[in-house]
Amino acid sequence: MASDHSATAHSPTTHGHADAHAHHDAHGHDAHDVSKSVRKYMIIFGALLIGTIVTVLASYIDFGNASYNIAVALFIAIVKGSLVAGYFMHLIDERKLIYGVLGATVFFFAGLMYLTLWSMEPTSLIHIKH
């Protein structure tokens, strides 16, 4: 495009950072790879639209038990969330440190949910026994 900036955003010569190029290659973020990713983004977009429609339609179907309906809705939400996190947020190809941070988050989030469900058990220790 004529009015686009002439400097290439990924070129190491623009800023003279010797290792910038290696960084971009390692992340697969150069212009060629990005244009390939665009097709991927469109496929994910289609999958998310279908997922939304399926979620709404599934909510009108009676699976026989309310907990089955909840399981179906949460399953679709987890699939959609994974697509967003994996491809739009590039988690499918990320550095170890980010995985480490998120591993700790998953651990504490799972712990929080486990404690929530455990606290509702009538036999759990937090209930005062008479």
Add this chain to the structure above:
Amino acid sequence: MDIPYTVRPRQDTGLYNAKVGIWLFLASEVMLFGALFSTYILLRVSAAPGTWPHGLLNVPLGTINTLVLIISSVTVVMAWASLKMNRFQNFLRFEALTVACALIFICIKSFEYRDKFTHYEVHLKNGEVIDGHLIERTPDHIKLHLSEAHRRSALAREAEKQAPAHGEAKPETHPAEADHAAAGEHHERTVPIADIAVRPSGRLWMENYGPWHNTYMAIYFTLTGLHALHVIGGALVIAFLWLPGRKMWKTDPERFTNRVEVSGLFWHFVDLVWIFLFPVLYLL
């Protein structure tokens, strides 16, 4: 002194600092929303059977908002990809679309909130409970547009009352017309203030569906309100990068591209939270 590692990755992490920063922030956000989700589970599972409200929210509007956020997630990632492909004008278009999507989302959400704040439950002195949207309030009376659920139950009660008369001579109107007329009559209702029950506090016993109405409305407003604040915050950052912040593209394009990536990561998180909020609050 320059901020280190705004463009170049650190040797040990392989990441520029802002990316580590945003992921640490998003990790804390997961716990924030996680705490509220666990609150939702506790409230929902602990509710007495049959008391958890269903159908209070507008599913088509919620679905449209879900689609709007998904579209904005695509436009925000395309804005970043445009910079990577050195197409600055495309970047500007995608950022503008993202901000527009954020505005549409907030407009729809405001409309839904307004609907809840004008939706009233009114207790009468005779024990009857009326449910509908407040159209008019004067010192003498209130006028309500009755909710569909309320109209249906009122019609059912009336049909029950008339049931013993079925064997007798029927009116000559067509049954469908009669139903229609009954529905029309029950569409609106004017209630004299004198008929409304009074609480011990001296206030009239009428209450809108705000966060104070029940635990469902409380958790609905808390979760969606916090999420809407995130939408507004994210939209402000993206609008900044789209308008005044864009000049950095001329002086430091790589750093600018990283800024756009970080703002995009936050925006995707906002979309991700809504992907879970929508089925949990609107559909289940």
